[in-house]
Amino acid sequence: MTYLIKGARPYGGDAADILIEDGRIAAIGENLSAPGAEVVEAVGLIALPGLVDLHTHLREPGREDAETVETGSRAAALGGFTAVHAMANTDPVADTAGVVEQVWRLGQEAALVDVVPVGAVTVGLKGERLAELGAMADSAARVRVFSDDGSCVADPALMRRALEYVKAFDGVVAQHAEEPRLTAGAQMHEGDRSARLGLTGWPAAAEEAIIARDVLLAGHVGARLHVCHVSTAGSVEILRWAKGRGVQVTAEVTPHHLLLTDACAESYDPVFKVNPPLRTDADVQALRAGLADGTIDAVATDHAPHAVEDKESEWAQARPGMLGLEQALSVVVETMVETGLLDWQGVADRMSARPAAIGRLENHGRPLAPGEPANLLLLDPAVRAPVDPATLASRSRNSPYAGRELPGRVVATFLRGTPTVLDGKATR
C-alpha cells in the first residue's frame, strides 16, 4: 500500500507531505503527488517518529484478565507507539528462551507494534541466580534488555555478574532501584504526608542507594546500566554525577512521575498507588529538568494494568501500578512541551530515538527522512479532552488520569508503512 500524508508538520515545523511506499518513507516535501495512493489529510497535525517504550507490562502469559499482548499492543498503537519492551514479570516469568519467544511471537501475530521481550535477570525474579541470559539473547526474540522489574536485583555480587554477563552481547541491565530492606511494607513516598496519612513510607534513599551502588558497579566493570522509573531529585543528581564520570548509564522517567505528586494519596484512591511512589513537587520539577537536559534519557510508561479486584480495594491491599500507554504522549506534551522544557525534536529524542538506542532496536527511533522505515505518528495538538477510562483499549481501567483534561490526540500511527491507527481508531 502507498500512503500520501498531506500537510503534516514534521517535528512541529513547516507543513509538508509525506509519501509512504513499501514500508518506507519515500519522500517528504511540498505538493507531492502519487497516483493511486491512499491520501491521509493531516493539516495541522504534527508528525513524529513512532514512539518506543522501554517499560511496558503486558501481563501475558499469566494474567490475561488484566492485559494481553494484543490488548496492550492496541493501547500502545493508540498512544503512538511502534515498539514496546514487554517486562518479564509474567507468570511464568520470562526467564527462558521459550517464554521470550512466545511473547515475541504473540506480538508479531497482533501486528500492532513490535513487542520486544525483556528477559529476567534472575530465575523466577527471585534474585538468587542468573537466568539464561545468553540463550534469551540468542533466541528469535533477540533480547538485549534484562530486568527483574517489580523486584530489585538487590544482591550486589549478583548485579555485578549480570552486568559483566550482558556485555558479551551488548545487552543492558534495567534496574528497578529499590533497596528492599528500606521499603518493607512501604505504601507511599516517605515524608510529612505519609506520617499524617498513617501509611508506611518508601524513602527516597531506598532508590538512590541502589542507583549509587549500581553506577559504581557499571563503571567498574564497564557495562551498560539502565535505571527504570527514576522518581527522586537525588536520583537525578547521582545520574548526572555518574554520566559526568563516563559511566555508561541511562535512565527513564514515567509520565506519571512527571505530572503527579504524593498529594494524590490524600484521596486514599489506590489508583494512585505505584512503585516507586509518587513523590513531592520538588522531585517532579527535578525530573522535568533532568529529562530536559538529557540526564534522564527517556520517557518510559511503566504501563501496569491491574484487574479490578487487585486495584479496587483498601490502599494497603491494592497492587501498585497504573496504566500509561494511551496517555503518555499527552502527559509529556502537558509537562514538557507546554512548559517550554522540550520542543518536538526533544520529544522525538526522549520518546523514540533514545529508547530505541538503549534497546538496540535498529529499525525504530529513526528520523523522519526519505529511506527510513515508515514508523511514525500524527498528533493533533489542538485537542484537549478529559480522559475516560471506559474508552481505553487496555483491558484494565486503572488510569490515574481519569477525568483529567490532557492535551493532544494521536490521530494515526504507522508501523512499517501500515496504519495501525487511523482517525484515532485502531485498524485491527
Ligand SMILES: NC(=O)N[C@@H](CC(=O)O)C(=O)O
Ligand atoms: N510499577 C508498579 O507499581 N508495578 C509494576 C512493577 C514495577 O514496575 O515495579 C507492575 O508490574 O505492576
Ligand SMILES: [Zn+2]
Ligand atoms: Zn519497577
Ligand SMILES: [Zn+2]
Ligand atoms: Zn514496571
